[in-house]
Amino acid sequence: MAQYIQKKFQQTPLNVGKVEDSLESNSTQNAPSVRVVRTIDDRVTTLETDGVVGDTLPVGTIIDYQGDIANIPTGYKVYDYVPRKQLLINNDFQVNQRGSSEYKLNILAAKLTMDMWYLQSTTGVTSAKLTSTTNSIKIISNVTVGLGQYIPMDFVPNKTYAISFKFDNIVRYCTLIVKEKDVTYSFDYGGKNTMNLAYISNKNALLLVTFIKDSQEHTFEYIDLFEGDIAYPHVKEDYPIALARCTRYLQLIHGCVPITYAYSNNFYLFNTGYSPMANIPSITSFDCWSYNSSGGNINYKSYNSLALNKIRIQLRAEFAEPLTVMACIYDITLSCEPL
Numbered sequence: 575m576a577q578y579i580q581k582k583f584q585q586t587p588l589n590v591g592k593v594e595d596s597l598e599s600n601s602t603q604n605a606p607s608v609r610v611v612r613t614i615d616d617r618v619t620t621l622e623t624d625g626v627v628g629d630t631l632p633v634g635t636i637i638d639y640q641g642d643i644a645n646i647p648t649g650y651k652v653y654d655y656v657p658r659k660q661l662l663i664n665n666d667f668q669v670n671q672r673g674s675s676e677y678k679l680n681i682l683a684a685k686l687t688m689d690m691w692y693l694q695s696t697t698g699v700t701s702a703k704l705t706s707t708t709n710s711i712k713i714i715s716n717v718t719v720g721l722g723q724y725i726p727m728d729f730v731p732n733k734t735y736a737i738s739f740k741f742d743n744i745v746r747y748c749t750l751i752v753k754e755k756d757v758t759y760s761f762d763y764g765g766k767n768t769m770n771l772a773y774i775s776n777k778n779a780l781l782l783v784t785f786i787k788d789s790q791e792h793t794f795e796y797i798d799l800f801e802g803d804i805a806y807p808h809v810k811e812d813y814p815i816a817l818a819r820c821t822r823y824l825q826l827i828h829g830c831v832p833i834t835y836a837y838s839n840n841f842y843l844f845n846t847g848y849s850p851m852a853n854i855p856s857i858t859s860f861d862c863w864s865y866n867s868s869g870g871n872i873n874y875k876s877y878n879s880l881a882l883n884k885i886r887i888q889l890r891a892e893f894a895e896p897l898t899v900m901a902c903i904y905d906i907t908l909s910c911e912p913l
Contacts, residue, residue, distance in 0.1 A: 581633050582651050659801060661725050663690045666796040666810050667711045669820045677704045684913055689820040692913055694720050714791040722783035724912030729755055729773045737769060738805035740795035747805040779912050822852045827906040834899050842889045848908055850883060855908040862904040
């Protein structure tokens with residue numbers, strides 16, 4: 575566990591209260607020199623931190639200290655601090671690896687949209703849609719729809735969670751206690767809309783869903799979920815960090831391989847890899863195309879093995895002349911997003 579220390583005061587190379595340099599008097603009668611005493615308000619910036627002189631951090635700063643706590647720099651005290659942990663992934667909707675600017679929902683089943691988020695109708699056929707904008711998402715539907723995310727974690731009874739979210743340009747906060755599994759705890763907001771939180775036992779995950787119950791267009795800029803009863807101010811996550819967290823659950827694989835066929839309709843196998851993911855994923859889309867001088871086409875594709883960090887691809891060419899060389903370009907979408 576990280577150890578945190580907080581700067582309490584600025585160290586001086588001289589002890590507080592020590593008599594220092596003389597200041598010559600301006601008196602024409604050659605009055606005695608004035609002796610000054612350094613006070614706590616006169617400290618200078620010469621604190622040594624990890625052997626480096628010139629610590630200019632302001633008093634009150636909290637830093638992560640990796641050394642022996644017995645050797646913390648002068649002026650610092652141990653600080654009992656647990657960094658806030660924002661539980662949702664892609665909480666400000668900036669990662670959209672699927673690439674669609676609009677996700678339409680016209681069935682009852684849930685549909686994955688922006689990375690890790692799904693949209694679902696609760697009352698049947700709908701014309702709901704989620705639109706991705708620069709700094710937010712917009713949702714409009716003719717029936718009640720839910721925007722949700724599963725957060726894989728173990729269940730802890732009677733655990734408190736704080737939620738903060740910006741809905742239609744208004745920041746809202748709530749605190750919900752998840753006491754039992756498979757029981758929904760709710761917070762009403764914006765009229766008849768609700769924010770629901772529940773632990774789903776068969777998925778071993780916490781589920782957060784916000785339900786929109788009217789046909790007006792609504793905007794979400796972010797949704798934050800914290801352990802504990804403090805809803806911290808929103809801090810937008812750096813995009814590379816947000817993307818790295820998302821690729822644990824969703825990845826797009828692009829590649830090109832040369833294929834030499836001995837006969838028409840001959841099968842060709844090759845492997846391609848992917849970065850480690852939270853679980854062995856499913857292939858949710860597979861596209862490939864090719865080019866060769868004799869006009870051969872790839873008309874068959876399958877993935878007959880999908881193991882940890884490796885996919886085995888099987889292809890077949892039609893109308894390929896013997897020893898035809900083809901360049902196969904492929905796009906694969908892998909997902910283990912909870913749904």
